[in-house]
Each structure stands twice: as C-alpha cells, then as structure tokens.
Amino acid sequence: MALDIEKQLDKTTNGSSTIPDYTGKDFASDQDVRWCPGCGDYTILKQVQKAMPEIGVRKEDIVFISGIGCAARFPYYMDTFGMHSIHGRAPAIATGLKTSRPELSVWIITGDGDSLSIGANHFVQLLRRNVNVNLLLFNNQIYGLTKGQYSPTAPEGSVTKSTPYGSVDHPFNPLSLSLGADSTFVARAMDRDPRHLQELIQRTNKHRGTSMLEIYQNCIVFNDGAFELFTDKKSRPRETIYLEHGEPLIFGKEKDKGIRLDGLRPEIVSLDGEVSKEDLWIHDEEDQTKAWLLSRFFDSPENEGEARMPRPFGVLYAVDRPCYEEGVNAQIEQALSQKGEPDLDTLLEGPETWVVK
Amino acid sequence: MALDIEKQLDKTTNGSSTIPDYTGKDFASDQDVRWCPGCGDYTILKQVQKAMPEIGVRKEDIVFISGIGCAARFPYYMDTFGMHSIHGRAPAIATGLKTSRPELSVWIITGDGDSLSIGANHFVQLLRRNVNVNLLLFNNQIYGLTKGQYSPTAPEGSVTKSTPYGSVDHPFNPLSLSLGADSTFVARAMDRDPRHLQELIQRTNKHRGTSMLEIYQNCIVFNDGAFELFTDKKSRPRETIYLEHGEPLIFGKEKDKGIRLDGLRPEIVSLDGEVSKEDLWIHDEEDQTKAWLLSRFFDSPENEGEARMPRPFGVLYAVDRPCYEEGVNAQIEQALSQKGEPDLDTLLEGPETWVVK
Amino acid sequence: MSEKDFVREDVTIRFAGDSGDGMQLTGSLFTNTAALRGNDLRTLPEFPAEIRAPAGTVPGVSSFQLHFGSKEILTPGDVCDVLVVMNSAALKANLALLKRGGTIIANISGFDKRNLNLANYEDDENPLEDGSLSDYHVMEVDITKLTRESLSDSELSHKDIDRCKNMFVLGLLYWMYNRELDSTIGFLEKKFSKNPEIAEANIKVLKEGYHYGETTEVFTSRYTVKEASIPPGTYRNITGNDATVLGLVAASQRSGRPLFFGSYPITPASDVLHGLSKQKHFGVYTFQAEDEIAAVSSAIGAAFGGSLGVTSSSGPGIALKGEAIGLAVILELPLVVLNIQRAGPSTGMPTKTEQADLMQAMYGRNGESPVAVVAPRSPADCFETVFEACRISLEHMIPVMYLSDGFLANGSEPWKFPQTKDLKKIDVSFEPSRNGTPEKYLPYVRDERHVRPWAVPGTAGIEHRVGGLEKEDETGDVSYEPDNHQKMVKLRRAKRDAIADFIPLQEVDNGHEQGETVLVGWGSTYGTIRTVVHELRQEGMDISHIHLRYISPFPRNLGDLLDGFDNILVPEINDGQLVKLIRDEYFVPARGINKIKGRPFGIEELKQEVQEALAVKKGTVQSQS
Amino acid sequence: MSEKDFVREDVTIRFAGDSGDGMQLTGSLFTNTAALRGNDLRTLPEFPAEIRAPAGTVPGVSSFQLHFGSKEILTPGDVCDVLVVMNSAALKANLALLKRGGTIIANISGFDKRNLNLANYEDDENPLEDGSLSDYHVMEVDITKLTRESLSDSELSHKDIDRCKNMFVLGLLYWMYNRELDSTIGFLEKKFSKNPEIAEANIKVLKEGYHYGETTEVFTSRYTVKEASIPPGTYRNITGNDATVLGLVAASQRSGRPLFFGSYPITPASDVLHGLSKQKHFGVYTFQAEDEIAAVSSAIGAAFGGSLGVTSSSGPGIALKGEAIGLAVILELPLVVLNIQRAGPSTGMPTKTEQADLMQAMYGRNGESPVAVVAPRSPADCFETVFEACRISLEHMIPVMYLSDGFLANGSEPWKFPQTKDLKKIDVSFEPSRNGTPEKYLPYVRDERHVRPWAVPGTAGIEHRVGGLEKEDETGDVSYEPDNHQKMVKLRRAKRDAIADFIPLQEVDNGHEQGETVLVGWGSTYGTIRTVVHELRQEGMDISHIHLRYISPFPRNLGDLLDGFDNILVPEINDGQLVKLIRDEYFVPARGINKIKGRPFGIEELKQEVQEALAVKKGTVQSQS
Ligand SMILES: Cc1ncc(C[n+]2csc(CCOP(=O)(O)OP(=O)(O)O)c2C)c(N)n1
C-alpha cells in the first residue's frame, strides 16, 4: 500500500523516467540564507547542493528533515521537500516518513545539541533500527542558535554562557556512541575540506541503512576555532589522518608517519625504512573493532606528546545490515500474499455473529 | 550549602556515628511484594536487601529511585527512602538528587524498556556525566508491566503482543551502548546466580561514578526462558564465561576451554596442553578495547557452531574518572573561597545605582 | 421435584475467580448464548492490576460482569444479582458489588484453610460459616469435587480435569436461566477440535453442571429473561478498543490513505496497537516507537508523506506529545491522537477509568493551538467516532484528539456492524504535480473551509518547506510580521471552528428539545446518563439528555439547545471539565456533577446526585469556586 | 547662534544600527544618564533574530528604545519621537516605529550605494534623497567621517576609531536633551582603564558630538525633560530576567534552601540560566540538562532531597515538562516552573512576546493536577513575583507556574531594590528524625492548610517511598480504592485553593472599587493598561484597572470586586485565556480584548479597542463563540 501513494501521484508530467540533468543551482531554494557571515554551514550547504545532481534522484523525491538549531535551518535553503521540525525529533519524523514512503531519499540535518542532547534517544534508536536515511550531524561543539551554551560534545572545562566556571561534563564521543548503538555507517568530515566532504556525502548517500556522517563545523561567532587544530594548514598534517579502505594508516606532512597495531594497542611509527607500509594497520571499513579503536583516536587537542593519535576523517565503519523499513514493508507484502486481498467486511464481521429478526 | 541540609537534619538521635549492624531484613519494607510468582525480580530484591548491611551506610542515607515497570516497583519493597517516579526519568531525578546531596547513596532501578527505550537519552547522559550512582538494569527483554510487548533488547524476530509477525528491529547491546556512552563501569549478572549477583552488587556500590550493572532477569509470564541458555545447568558451562580481573578467560564444563586473542580476533582454544593458560587473554577491567570486544560476545543463542563466544558475566570495565557531582560541588566551594561569604544586599544592589531624593 | 420459574426483565451476573479459573471465558460464553437468545447486554471484564499476583490472593482475582435483559441494556450494571466465586479471595474482592439479597454461588473447595489464608481471612474465619453472609442467598457447591467425579474415568491429567471447573458453573447457570447448551457445545468442539478428549470432558462437565441444577434440591428457582426488542440485523460482540481498531482500518480503506500507527505501549491503550499489528494485510503500518514523542513524531512524518498518521496513548503519554501535536497544528497536517484515558494525575491508577484529560486535549500545548476533539459514548460507538476523527483530520488537515477511556476500552456490547458500502467515503486528494509552471508554489493557500492542500513528496513541481516557525499566509515562508501572525492564529482557529459546518447538529438523546432540566454528558457516561434520564422521566420528571460526540468544535446548535433549559447539569468522571468549556463558551450557569473514583457512575448514585443538585437553588451555585 | 529650548513631559528615542554599531551600549548609557537626572523610564532592546545576519542587512539591525519622562513612565513607548539610524537597513527596519513628524538622525555614510544595496533598496533609490521622508524631520550627519576627523591624529586602528561612532551620536543627543556628560565619561574611564587611549578617544568623540550640536546650524532646538516625582530611595536599572535571577537567589537565602536550577536553554529564557550560573557562591546549583524533561526531573530529585527545585523554559519546553510536573503534583513536593513565554504555537516566533501559555499552565497535564500560577507585571516586579512563587511552593508543597514573557525578560526599568532585611522570611522546616518510634511513619498527614511535611532523605526513622501512583491518604501507600482516590483529588485541589488565604487580597490598581467598567489584566500588559486607564479616566470615563499577580488560586475577593462592575474587559496578548478562567470561575460576562501580534499592545491601540468594546451592547457578545 506504500506504493499506492506513488500510483496516485501524477508522475506523467515528469515525462520520461530519466532524471533531468540538474546542476547544484537547481537545488537552491528562493530563501536567502541566514547564517552568520563565515559560518561553516555555508560550505556544507554548498557541498550538499553540489552533491544532489550526482545521487540520481528527482528533486520531488528528496526530503530534508531537520530539528531546531542553526544547522536545522538547512532545509529552507534546499529546493526539495523539507521539514524544519522540532528540537531533536527529526530522526523519529524521518522514520515515519521513510517507513511509509521507502522510495523517497530522506536526509536528516541535525546539530550536536539537536541530536546528542535533546534528541539523543531518537538518534541511537535510529542507528540501531538502521532505517535507510542519511544523517548529517553538524558538530560545532556549541548551541549556536541559542547564542552559545556548551553542548554535549563540548570539551570539559568549556567556558560558555551557561558555564562561566567551565563545564564539568565529560563530553560524548559521537562516533563511539554511534558504534555502541550498532550503527552500520560511521564517518567524519569537516567544513574546511569541501572536496573530502563532497566525497563523504556521496558515500553517505550510497550506504544502505542509516548513514551517520559527523561534520566538524565552525561556529565563527560562539565557538570559533574549535577545530583549528584539524583545519589549520600547519597543524593539520600531524593532527589528522584520512582513511581509505584497504590502505595503510599513514599521515604527517611528508606522509612519513604511520600507525601500527601492537596487539590491541595502536602506536605511531615513523616510516623511515625501519618499518614498511606492509607492517602498518590496513584500514578495513568492515572491521568493527578497528572502527572502535579509530573512534577512540580522540585525545583532546591540549594533550601534547608524540604518542597522541591524529583525528581520523573518512569512513570508519560501513557494513550491510537489513534496514528497518525493508523489514516492515516485507511483512506487509507477506501478509498480503498469505491472507490475500483484504476484505473490510470480513474484518468488521469478526469471528462470531448472530442474527436478530 | 549542600551540606547545610545535613546540618539541619537532627542526626543526634542517631546516637554515635557508627552504623547500626543491620541485617537484610531491616531493609524489607512493610509492603507485600507484588510480582508474579517465580519472577526473577524476587531474587534480585533479596540480594539487594542482603547487600545493604555490607555497604556501611545508614538506612536514612540510602535512596532508591526507579521509573515505571515491574522492575520499577522495587523501591516500594526497600525500607529506605525511595521514589517510584515516571517512565524513563529516574536517571535525571537521581542526577538532581545526587548533585545536591552528594553524601547520599543513590540507587537507580530500571528495566530494559525504562532505560533503553523511553529513558535511553537520560541513560546515556548519566553514563557520560559519570554521576556517582548505582544503576541496576533489570533486562528481561520484554515490557512486563504492560503485559508483553517486545523491548529494545528483544532479539530480532521476537513474536510478542505488538509484533505478531516478529519484530524487525535490531536490538541494542546494552553493554556496547554503555561503553559507547563512555561509561566508567560496565558489568553483567543474572537473577539465577545469586552468589555472583551479590558479589557484583557490592562491586557496583564500591565503584566511584555511574556503575551500570545489567542483570538478566527472567519474566516468567511474558518471556520465560529468555536466558535459559545461560542459566540452564547443561548449557551454562559452554555458554557463559565469568570474568575475573587479572585472570585468563577460561570456561567450559571441565574449564577446558580458553579464549585467546589472535591480533584483534578472539578465538576459542581448548586447553589440551597444546595451549597453556599463559597464552590466553588475561582479563583487564581497565582495558576499554578488551571491554569492547567482550561486550561483542553477543551472538544470538540460536547461532550454533563452535566459534560462538560464551556470554561474559562479571565486570567488563571499571575505570576511575571524576564524577559530575564532585565537579559541580567543587566549583561551588571554589566560588565561595574566591568570592567569600555571599552578600545578598550587594547582589541586589548590582553594578550601578543612583539615589532619588 | 418442584421448582419455581420467574421472569426477570434484566439480570446481572458476576463471575469471579482466580486468574487461572477461566472466568473471562465463562463470561463470554454466557454472553454469546444470551446474545443469540436475543437479549440486549453489556459486559465489563476486570483483570487484576497490571502484573499477575499470586494464585488465591485478592490481587489475583479476575472477574467478568454481564448485564443482560429483555429491555434496553446500557451499562454492565452497578451491582450484580448473582455472584459466582470460585475461591474465598474472589468473594472478598467482590462481595461489595453484590446487591443485598443477591445470590452467591460459592465453590466450597475454594474456601479451605489454604485459600482462606491466601485471601487474608483471619485464622478460622470462614465467611461461609460465620453467618456474615446472612443478607445473601448463598449456594454452596463443591464444584472442584463434582468436576473431578464427573471426569473420574477420564484419561486427562488432574490439571486438565480441574481446568473444566468453569464449565460446571456455566452449565449450572444455563439451567438457572433456561438456556440451551448447544452454542457453547459448538464452541467447545470447534476450539478443541485438535484434542477431542478435552472437548468431550468440557462438554461432559457442562452438562453435569446443568443436570446438577435440575436434580439437586439446592436450586429451586429458575429465571427466564425474554428477548429484548432489538433492531433486527446481524450482530457481533465488540469491545471499545477492538472497535477503535476496526474504525481506523475502515477509515484507511475509505480514504485510500495507508494507515501509519506510531505508538508506545501503555495501559489501557496497548490493545489498539496489538489489534492493528495484526492488520498488516490491510497495508497497516504499526511502529512501536521508543517513546510517545517518537510515536507522534513518526505519525507526523508519515502524514507529511501522505499517510493517515495516527498515534495513541493514555494520559501521561499524551502529556508528552503536546509539543509535537503543536507542530502538527502549525504544519496543518492531518493527525489523529487517541487518548484511552485512565485515572490520573501522573501515573495515577492505570487500570481505572476517568475522563480527566479533556482540558489537556483542549489546552495542553503552548501558544494558541486549536485542535478538534471527539469522544465515543459506548464500546461499539468507538468505531464510528474514531472513523469521524479520521475523516475530520483528513478532510480539514488538522489534528484531532479522540478521548476514549478504560471503561469503554475493555467493556463490550452487541454491535450491529455496518457494511463497507454503508460507510461514508472520506475524500482526500493530493495537490497535483505542476511542472514547468514558473511561479512559486503556495502551500498555504486555503479553500473556503480555510483548509490548505495536502502536498506530498514525490509530486513534481510543488517542492516546498514547512516548519514550526510562524509562516507567512499563503507562501508558508517563515514570517515574524506582526499582522501576519495574528492573521494566521485566527485562520488556524477559524479552520477548526469551520468543522462545525461538517458535523451533524446536536440531537437530544432523550426527552424534549427544551424544558426544566438537561443532563449534558460526553464519552463513557452515556449508558448511565441515558438510563437515569429514562427512569427519571418515567417518574415524571421533566428532564432531557444531550450527549456530545463533538466537543471541539461544538455542534452549531448546542448553544440554542442549552438556552432551552432552566437547569443544565454536567455529569463527568472528573473534577469538572466539560462544564468549564460550556460555561465559558455559552455563558450558561451549567453545573457539574462529579465523581472521581476511577469507575463509572452508578445509576442510583447519579440519580441521587441529580435530585440533590436540583434541590439546591440554581443561582446560589453559579460560581464554580 | 539662536536656539530654541522646549520642555517635554516625555520623550522616546530609538537607537538603531548594525549589530556592530554598539547601539545597545549607547542606549544604556543614555538610560543611566536619564536615570541619574531623575527621569522615570522604561527601555526595550530589540536584537536581531536568533542568529547574526550579515552586516548592513535588515535582519542584522539591532535597536534599543528608551522612553523617559518627568511623568510616570510604564512602557517603552509605542512609537518614538527620535530615531537614530546608523545605516539604511536601520532606517528600513524602524521607520514604521517613528511617529509622524518625528526626528530622524541619519548617519549618511550608512546610506552609500553598498549600504543601500545591503538593505535591499532598489538601485539608485535613496530615502534621504527621494523625498519619501518628507513627513519627518531628517537630520543628516556624516557621523563616520566626523568621528574619523576628530580622531585623525590618534594612534588607534581604523577599526577602533570607527568603533567610537556611537559616542558621537550619544554626545549629540546629550546636547539635544541638555544632559551632562560626566557619568558617561566616568563609565568610559572605568571600562577602558586597561587601555586609556581607547577611553580618551571615546571621550573625545563624545564631546565632539556634543559640540557639533552646539556649533552647527543643523540643530536649532533643544529639549528639557524635567525630573519625575519618583519615590525617593536608591535605584538601579534591571531587566525582567535579571530580576528573576535575583528573586530566586533571594528566595533561596530567605528560606535557607539551596537553589537547584535544572534547565535547558531556550529563547527568551536562557538568560535566567546564564545569570544563575554566575551565582555559585550563593550555593546555587545550575544543571544544564539534556532536555526539558531531564531539567524538570532533576529539579524534582533535588526537591525530594530538600532543595528549592526550580526549572525554566519557554512554551515548547514547558509542553515537554507536563508529565513530570504532574508527578510533582501527586508527590506534593515544592517545584517552581518558570515559563518565559514567547509567541506560539509550536516553535512560533521565538524572539517575539505573547501571553498564550496560561491555559497550558493551568491544564497542560493529564488528570486533575492543580498547580498555583503567578505572573509578574513589569521587569522589576519579576523579583517579587518569583520570590512569591518560591514562597508558595515551599510553604504549600506544590508546583508553582511562573509566567513571564519576552517583553518583560529583556525590558528594563529603574528598580528601588529592597534590602535583605525587608524581604519576607520563607519558613520551611523538615520533618524531624524520629528514631525508635515503632509506629509507621505517615508522610501524607496534613496540617490545617492541607500541606504535608517535607520529609527528606538523611532523616532517621522516616524512611518512606513516594511515587506517581495514587496514594492512600496519610500513609502514602499505593491505593486503588475508589473513595480514597476521590478524597485525594479533592485534597490536592483544596490545598491549592487554600493558598488564597496566604496571598494578599486583590487591589484595584487604579480607579474605584466599583463602577461602569474594569479592565482586568495579568502579566506584561500592566504598563499599557495602567496608562490607558489613567488617560481614559482623565478623559472622564468611569473605568478601573485590576491587575492580577495571583491567577491560581485567584485572590479571595476577586469575585466580589468583579461583581461591582457593569463591563468587564480582559485585554490579553493571546486569543482569550484569562477571560475564559474568569467567565468559568465567576460566571460574569467578561469579554476579551485580544492582540496576537507578538508584541505588546500599543496605548492608542488598546484605548480604541476599549472604546469599541464599550460601544457594543454587552449582552450581544456574552457568548465567546
Ligand atoms: C523543545 C525546545 N527546547 C529548546 C529549544 C531551544 N533551542 C533551539 S536550538 C537549540 C540548540 C542548538 O544547538 P545545536 O543543535 O548544536 O545546533 P546549532 O545551533 O549549534 O547549529 C536549543 C537549545 C527549542 N527550540 N525547543
């Protein structure tokens, strides 16, 4: 019956079933974008708009759903269907939509507060159910829209409007939390590396199941420079590592550093001939234990010392698992084939009746 | 100021500060216990009552807080302070109480629906904040109180009142979720092994920070035998493994099986002399990676084949990390010492005043 | 032997025993027989509180009450004429519900020491012996023993043999009330077709019970309850929650919108989730969400996609949905919210009934967020009322709150179920696709009913964004413009109020269109109020009965109707809620009659309250304070 | 040169510029100077919507309105006499708020091509040149240029130099309104004591501005606003949210209960969290929870432990707290819930004000769950009102809803702040420990006010369990007993109603105790209603003003007061809510006057509405429908 909506939609006007060849511009809505000048959200918006023509779906079959926050304004700027819903609930709304309309391409746009504070329950449930939607988590380690309170991803000691003495909460590690929730796709990108971001948006879209892409996003007004260590030209080579499936873990300005596994313990080695690439940790997107270890490359920037692991970017984990909406729709089909065309009259009549004359 | 409540409490009647020597009975309230005959909750209640005299805290300084569910009736049966609150919110209520009254011993009693469905957000936030409370999660893989709907820990395909065609959700792995939420104490016990349960309740209490103890609990009416594989005398030796810090991972009827780590891959080996205990995986409660691997010993009972890992019981993970309420109270003390005794009049006067004559 | 035969207009029998004694089955079998015989009837099961208590104890008692008669039957009966108790706990738990002079049929083997202790009787206190039942007509039968004897030469296990006890009671009662055994025998043969010896045993015991009545001296009187004059047709028995399930499926079928049902279990609403999850072949989606917020949110998501989005819960769960319902209000999407009410506040008394969530339904959201509110009056009426809820929601693009309660949810009555063809067609149409049109699509342009189009994803050329921020009239773009906000607030209310033109005018259920006194009720109090008004009118009182299904908006003519009466009394199972809405809306001195005991009004109880209320001079109590 | 000097009773100045132009500071400095000079005043800042929009654009405009005078000043003024615009966007955004014939002081360098484009003026459209401002008195000043010139020989960076622009305007206005510069100079010296050259520069420009007024021909008139007759005493300026913070700290101090504040940020309530988080040395706990449900739950947990538990939010967040508030109701624990209202429904217009959450406060929970409701009338009154909320909650063991709004939250007024010793003592005492006493402790035994004891953990001998299930009277044990439930429902309500004996009787704010017409208001409409009634009375109308702080329960004498008037009009910034409560409670034909535009009533606007309402014959509009 899900499809029956499709049937009712007069698709004829679309002409042939081929997808129009869109450009990024076709996905820009008529609303002027209202983020602070210099906000990281702009680049992300640009990359998502750029990505849309690639995914091979008609505009009208794409839906962006967000909660509340600066990030959550996103849908207004996409010329697709969209809902700027309420704080934290986008995953639940998306689950209802995707389950009943599996043919749609559904995207969730959320912030670190929206998804890891008020919405954390729906967030983990979505991941566990593995509904086939794409979730872009704009992590700026702050509540932007409400003008600068610390968020669940803000490092301990963050001094913000609501924590003049510094925050005392231990923050979430969003990727570890996702793995703990049995996520099937866990990845990380950043606003300041648009090329790589573009690549990951494509990967995110391709994955069947809930794709969780964390995007480091700079809030220039309330938390400027939160990710400078990873975005700044100088520190970046040492502090970041880009993951490629099947490739060894190598980083550093001269690509002269590698990561090796000594039992369960990852260690940084210098590729000075002593150690060869073969000895290095080969990235395997399907190895959950390795993904877990990578998610723990999370030392706070302050923590100095050469042992410090670089922050991983790219796809940490990607495996295939049945999607929630597939299971549900399969049961409906199955019930139909078993019980045959439903007859309302039989249902109303029920198991036992009697006649009064 | 937290302590100031203490001051106001007329403790003199307690006589000396020594703790009366209680017995388990002293902790049984006057309410008749109202669980189904044969419910696993009875043994857990008995063990908790038995544990109380050991923890060295006065009755009046102990508080049990629960949400809603069969498990959540628990506080009514403890002759301590208690609150049977609302569904899923116990962790938040406990956080408010413990933060403002750090001297109290606070226990959270919750079910798999209460903590991993409606309360999952508060659950993960509690773990991340590491509030120093003890959380006992009665996992029966079902909603008992509402008469048998599947829960977020119910295996895929569970046929229940709400899933006549079998559930399609992939369930949570509560221990993995806890680790993903940066929990500092993760352990598992079962109703059918009271001795071990008693031991773990003690460990749970001793740990500083949020102690997450999952207890497999049999719901005899709506989900009988869910954990039979681990509790049944015959299958138990093969299907369970008891963890001891510093000890090798050994199990089996004749203690003839061990677990060895081949790189990141755990494998079962038989201790037929070929392999010696030294080669085995030595349990280390402080090794998060190992804890993660252990939490993944989670194959569904159906999954046969000798490679199947036994289900671990005991403390998987226990590390020390500052507690939320300590940090908060430290800031208050600090502010006091910095700003000195607060003066309301100065506060009311504010930065700038003028006089009207 | 000589036996007297009496005719009774109506009889109430209460079957009570341990959860294991099969009283629910016994009750429903008698119910079917009575129904087949053409009696009108109402039933109400009472299960032990949520979790199963130890066998033999008072909390473990399960009961089933049946009220049947040759006249119109509208309630399960306040008190019963016959109380069947399978053990002493059952007696203790139910004696208060037996009318003075009523009959007790006691299974004496349920009154041995063990059972008396389990039921917390003092040592060597035995109600059957200490004369404490002298006001009643007690009939002691050793049902357990007699059952065993009658099956002495059977192969069955003791457990299986004892399981037949309830058939003995049933047989006995069939004799007392002159009933045939055939339908029950037929049922047993069908049910146990797999193992005939069980069927046989049950049937044997059933007959033994019947003959026991015939042959023993103990039972000297029999009663006949003639058939009632019920409109001819085909009937079935149905509970409120089952009728709700059917109504939702029917609305989905008649509107052509797939039903998406997002819910989180809660007493007494869970059975709706259970019932719908069996209807997958009707294309019904049931989503057991992680909580009530996700439940309602998923329904909103599905509604955005073009499905009939429904969510259900009870009081505390509805409280959690408030924010999201507000979203549906401003999005102007269809959404049906079922509240199977229970006694509050907070967790309250989950297994007890109450009508105290009306104000929450009306006002339990931030800002001005008008919704429609409807309420069913009887178990069978749940079907039509929930169907109406769906119709209003789909045709007017607005959230509708449906207020049932625990009493309706589990109660049952005969239902002359409709044919599909007799059901209204719910007409919904989607905004068509519009390619090539250059001008901006306007999702918030309205028709004459102030209703906006349903513009669903997948439709080319009408891509648009909706959200919780105030929107500009017509374009739906975000707007903070002062006059626009006022306009939108008024429009959303006008849309709700306009529904009044698409619902029937209010009828007076019983009595004249105007007169001295009117009782205005809503929801599950229908049967009681109707009976009371009926009786008071027979006693010559000038009193009428108005019962509301549509509470928001009220039917157009309600104000005029109310103006026609000197006394307006509003009986509710709460502390006064509908009465507030009426006083405010129509500025009439309506007065409340309120019971808040977690159970329906008793007929005598309400009758008295009405008489007392009328004794008081109106003016003096105009202020509710 | 010749200049005219006029005396004005009151003046409203609106400072508008880009977020970067420092208009908020400029405004508050003028405010302080005016205050020191003894004027009465009210201010209202208007920030751009939540996030910072591009510089020079209309959404990026930030304004500050100051209304000061020699008479009683109760509102920030509907329209302004003088509008300062630092750029063309500021003009576009604010012109509508300037009264016809008013003065515009325009920084012409803010009207160059770039700025005009940013403000979305048509190409080569320039309001300063196209005569579109002919109705106003426009004064063009090249503030940027003049500022740079005056600092031509300074070492400062261009950025720092341009930052001084606002001081030029301030100086100019000080000249226009005959003000001394000293307090501002003092402030600048203090603020920039670290880098004197900045201080110097600002002061230099400030003086330049003043002299510019003196020397140029452009400005020919000056105005004097004499000091108002304000009760003598020491004053400070304060916003509603700041006053709320102070009131909470004061209540904590006067009750000896540590303040535990659990909250989740939301506009416009966040500043209360920010303010309290700075008060740790008062033993204040601030907990930024994961959501509103955790926030209120944590406060309940703290209250169970003996703290003053407070939670705050705005409409949508309050909707989420409903279930937990119900728990506090049945637990009978103290809990203060702050709702800094904003325009709804749903997310609505977060930065706009509204009074539409009153019904939610009264009824936004399942079951019968009575709470107390109070509302402040002015920024300074937030202090006393929130103090009262805490007192009632602690002394009566009941949740109290406090309804402020965005208009009060950010608005400011002079406050004759109290001394600690003048503050009421809030008396709370805990149940004492009771060791050795054998008999069961009864946590739900009540005193004559129906209030139960506060029995906190750590107290020996009174260990007990509380919960959300209905509880037996006195023992607090779980009970499903019908009569007990009714008794408890009535008791919880009686406890709420009894609060009326512990609050002041209602006073008539202005006008006679009885007469033709009364305006009944609540919350932030106070200033407007008072001004309107004042003016109408001067025009000879028989009209009075009653303003409620206590809405649930109402003051004991409110009903009698209302009976003394023929017309009862209830102005609210909503679609009619208090009016419903009054019609229901007192059965009087109260009528609503409602604006729902996300901003306060204008004085003229309300005046008209009142006159129109009175023109209509009463009877004809008794029905609200
Ligand atoms: C129910 C509810 N609670 C609180 C708010 C206020 N609020 C809006 S956005 C937000 C947090 C935004 O942080 P984040 O999700 O990180 O998004 P960002 O603005 O940083 O992009 C909050 C607390 C709200 N709108 N609704």
Ligand SMILES: Cc1ncc(C[n+]2csc(CCOP(=O)(O)OP(=O)(O)O)c2C)c(N)n1
């Ligand atoms: C807000 C709310 N939603 C739903 C319910 C109904 N309810 C009570 S307990 C429960 C789930 C119980 O399952 P679990 O937490 O596993 O406890 P168990 O009964 O299995 O011990 C539900 C759904 C409720 N009481 N309150």
Ligand code: SF4
């Ligand atoms: S506040 Fe921060 S996150 Fe929000 S728009 Fe501005 S820069 Fe971006």
Ligand code: SF4
């Ligand atoms: S329903 Fe299950 S969990 Fe609940 S009391 Fe009965 S056996 Fe225990």
Ligand SMILES: [Mg+2]
């Ligand atoms: Mg953020």
Ligand SMILES: [Mg+2]
């Ligand atoms: Mg459970």
